[in-house]
Amino acid sequence: MARHTPVMTVMVAAVRKAARGLQRDFGEVENLQVSMKGPGDFVSAADKKTEKILFEELSKARPGYGFLMEEGGVVEGADKSHRWIIDPLDGTTNFLHGIPQFAISVGLEREGQMVAGVIYNPVTDELFLAEKGQGAFLNDRRLRVSARRDITQCVIGCGIPHIGRPDHETFIKEERAVMQNASGLRRMGAASLDLAYVAAGRFDGFWEVALAPWDMAAGIVLVREAGGTVSDINGREDMLNSGGIIVGNEMIHGQLSKILKAARNA
Numbered sequence: 001m002a003r004h005t006p007v008m009t010v011m012v013a014a015v016r017k018a019a020r021g022l023q024r025d026f027g028e029v030e031n032l033q034v035s036m037k038g039p040g041d042f043v044s045a046a047d048k049k050t051e052k053i054l055f056e057e058l059s060k061a062r063p064g065y066g067f068l069m070e071e072g073g074v075v076e077g078a079d080k081s082h083r084w085i086i087d088p089l090d091g092t093t094n095f096l097h098g099i100p101q102f103a104i105s106v107g108l109e110r111e112g113q114m115v116a117g118v119i120y121n122p123v124t125d126e127l128f129l130a131e132k133g134q135g136a137f138l139n140d141r142r143l144r145v146s147a148r149r150d151i152t153q154c155v156i157g158c159g160i161p162h163i164g165r166p167d168h169e170t171f172i173k174e175e176r177a178v179m180q181n182a183s184g185l186r187r188m189g190a191a192s193l194d195l196a197y198v199a200a201g202r203f204d205g206f207w208e209v210a211l212a213p214w215d216m217a218a219g220i221v222l223v224r225e226a227g228g229t230v231s232d233i234n235g236r237e238d239m240l241n242s243g244g245i246i247v248g249n250e251m252i253h254g255q256l257s258k259i260l261k262a263a264r265n266a
Helices: 006-032 040-061 092-096 168-179 191-199 213-225 250-265
Strands: 065-069 073-075 079-090 103-110 113-121 126-131 135-138 155-158 184-186 205-208 229-231 245-248
Touching: 006 040, 006 092, 006 103, 006 113, 006 126, 040 065, 040 079, 040 092, 040 103, 065 213, 079 092, 079 191, 079 213, 103 191, 103 213, 113 191, 113 213, 126 191, 126 213, 135 213, 155 168, 155 191, 168 184, 168 250, 191 205, 191 213, 191 245, 205 250, 213 229, 213 245, 229 250, 245 250
Parallel strands: 065 079, 155 184, 155 205
Antiparallel strands: 065 073, 079 103, 103 113, 113 126, 126 135, 205 245, 229 245
C-alpha cells in the first residue's frame, strides 16, 4: 500500500503526536480514582487537549480542510470537498475507569465519501489504518475480515445503550436474538476499536445504533478495505446520518441484519 501516501503520513503523524498526552494522562487516571473531586474533569481536559493537537496538526498540513469534531463541532474550511471527522478519545468511560480499551479516531471524508481512516489505541500501540483502494493494515500487517460463514460460530461485537440513552427495550430484544444465534457477544466500550476489530477478523460482526459520525468514520474505511460489508441498520449506506451500523463479511452481515430486523419487528 501506499500506507505512507502523503495524506496517510499526515494522519499518522497527527495521531501519534496527540496520543502522547493521552498515554501520560491514562497513567494518572488511577491516582485520580481515589480523589474526592473524581476524574471526570480531568478526562474532559484530556479529551479537549487531544482534539486541539489533532486540529492544529491537521490544519497545518492541509490548510482549508473542514472539520467535524466531537468537542469542537463543525469547522467550515475553504476546501468544501474535504473534511476531517475526529474523535479524540473514543471510549471515555473505559479511560475514566483505567480500562485500556480506548482510541483516537480520525477519518477523512472527500465529496461525502469516507476515503481514509486511522484508529490508534495508545496503550496497546495498535495503529489501524486504511485508505480507499489501498487495503487495511494493523501496524504493518495486512488485514482481512473473518472468513466464517455461519453466525453460530461467530463472536459479535455490540454497543449497549447506557443511562440517558433511548431504546433500551429494543436493544434487549436485539441482544436476545443475537445471543440465541451467535457463539458469543462482546461489549468492549469503544465503537471505533470494535470496527477495527472486525477489520482485523477478531470480531466476526458488529452492530450499534445511536452512534455519532466520529465514532464510525475511520472504522467504515477500515472494514471496507479489509473486505467487509458496511450498512446502516436499514441496509442503506447512510451510517453517518442515521447513527446505526452493521458490519461483517458479506455472509455474516446478511445473517446479522436479518436477525436484528426480525428482533426489532417482533
